[in-house]
Amino acid sequence: MHLRGYVGGWDFDAEYVDYILNKYKDQPVNVLIDSLGGELATALSIVASFRRHGNVHVHFVGMNASAATIASMGAKRITMDASAMYLVHKCSVEFIKWASANSDKLAEIIKEAEQKKTDLEKMDLNVAQLYASKCKKKTEDLLALMKKGGWLTAQEAMEYGFVDEITSFDEDEAPIITDSIAADMMASGIPVPSSFIHNEEQHTGLFTRFVESLTRFFSSENKNQNNNNPNNETEMKNQTTTTNEAQEQQTETQEQQTETQEQQTEAQEQQTEAQEQQTEVEALRRENETLKAEIKALRDAPGDKTKKVVEANKTTKEDNAYAQYVNTENNARDLYNAIKR
Numbered sequence: 001m002h003l004r005g006y007v008g009g010w011d012f013d014a015e016y017v018d019y020i021l022n023k024y025k026d027q028p029v030n031v032l033i034d035s036l037g038g039e040l041a042t043a044l045s046i047v048a049s050f051r052r053h054g055n056v057h058v059h060f061v062g063m064n065a066s067a068a069t070i071a072s073m074g075a076k077r078i079t080m081d082a083s084a085m086y087l088v089h090k091c092s093v094e095f096i097k098w099a100s101a102n103s104d105k106l107a108e109i110i111k112e113a114e115q116k117k118t119d120l121e122k123m124d125l126n127v128a129q130l131y132a133s134k135c136k137k138k139t140e141d142l143l144a145l146m147k148k149g150g151w152l153t154a155q156e157a158m159e160y161g162f163v164d165e166i167t168s169f170d171e172d173e174a175p176i177i178t179d180s181i182a183a184d185m186m187a188s189g190i191p192v193p194s195s196f197i198h199n200e201e202q203h204t205g206l207f208t209r210f211v212e213s214l215t216r217f218f219s220s221e222n223k224n225q226n227n228n229n230p231n232n233e234t235e236m237k238n239q240t241t242t243t244n245e246a247q248e249q250q251t252e253t254q255e256q257q258t259e260t261q262e263q264q265t266e267a268q269e270q271q272t273e274a275q276e277q278q279t280e281v282e283a284l285r286r287e288n289e290t291l292k293a294e295i296k297a298l299r300d301a302p303g304d305k306t307k308k309v310v311e312a313n314k315t316t317k318e319d320n321a322y323a324q325y326v327n328t329e330n331n332a333r334d335l336y337n338a339i340k341r
Contacts, residue, residue: 001031007038007067014045021053028055031075036190037066040091040123047130050074060084060163063177065151065190069162073130082168086157087190088131088142089149091123135161150191277339284332291325 001020005011012035021029031050050056051074058075065087072078080086093116101109128142135142137160145160154166177185185191298321 001029002034003031003068003071004034007035007071008042009038012038012042012068012071014042014049017046017049021049021056025053028057029053031056031058033058033060033064033068033072034062035065035068036063036185037068040067040070040127043067043070046071047074050076059167060086063087063181063185065089070127070130073134077165078134078163079165079167080154080157080163082154082166084154086152086154086162087149088146088152088162089190090146091120091127093120131162137161274339277335281332281335281339284328284335288325288328288332291321291328294321295325 001017003012003017047070050058050072054076056075057077057079058072060072060078060080061084062081063085066089069086069088095113095116124143124146125139128139128146131137131142131146132139152160152162154163157163158166
């Protein structure tokens with residue numbers, strides 16, 4: 001297995017590591033690492049996976065730093081090319097700097113910074129304990145080395161105890177950092193050794209020797225893989241299919257979650273509408289009861305003793321109240337029937 005690039009990216013992924021380790025549960029697994037680092041979370045997951053398997057051999061080539069070195073701590077055996085480099089440092093996170101801020105904003109920034117500092121100190125202690133367990137040294141010594149930072153040669157890495165053995169090949173040379181690699185390292189806050197040559201033209205010869213080294217290193221593993229799976233192209237297609245299926249399942253799950261949320265929102269809207277209708281019905285009922293009481297009071301009152309003739313086409317106050325009551329009762333009944341349906 002070859003892990004390279006950004007730890008947490010598609011070519012240095014914890015799920016891919018688990019897939020390979022589960023495939024070869026009862027066999028030794030050789031892992032080649034060539035990475036400048038990345039996410040601490042992914043590195044710690046890989047540490048646990050290597051430990052669960054119990055028979056993983058990690059080999060470092062090229063420039064290896066930060067999370068890439070942490071990921072190897074779960075391996076049973078660690079080796080390193082004589083020309084490779086090794087870097088450990090304290091953990092870091094992105095932090096936004098404000099161009100200007102008032103006293104309240106500064107207080108929030110200070111509080112946030114203090115929390116980040118506390119979290120980073122815990123992460124540093126956790127990583128230092130991993131290193132110390134491998135190197136058989138005190139945690140304080142590893143914290144001091146992480147604080148200092150700086151690149152270690154293969155020999156220095158072995159003297160500290162990070163690696164168990166250094167592999168050496170004929171005409172082994174120090175790795176060459178191109179201008180593009182140097183720019184990426186500086187952008188990530190990783191120091192660039194000044195002793196390396198930044199020359200694109202000289203990279204071809206070293207790359208050829210590097211490929212030959214990889215061929216010799218993985219010769220035995222390639223034979224076993226070829227015997228178990230004579231069609232590597234089919235296996236790669238199967239891995240791609242598995243990845244695509246996982247992505248499709250994730251998309252389907254997200255769509256189902258969205259649909260469920262929409263259904264919940266619709267149910268809440270229906271419930272709100274029903275409550276509003278129920279409130280309106282109650283209001284009409286109360287108004288109806290009031291009108292009934294008024295009509296009853298009018299009916300129970302003694303008759304008017306006036307002898308004046310009332311014009312037939314003239315509407316009395318009692319008639320208006322009764323008409324209003326009938327109209328209100330009809331409206332309430334219509335609304336009740338509409339809700340019942």
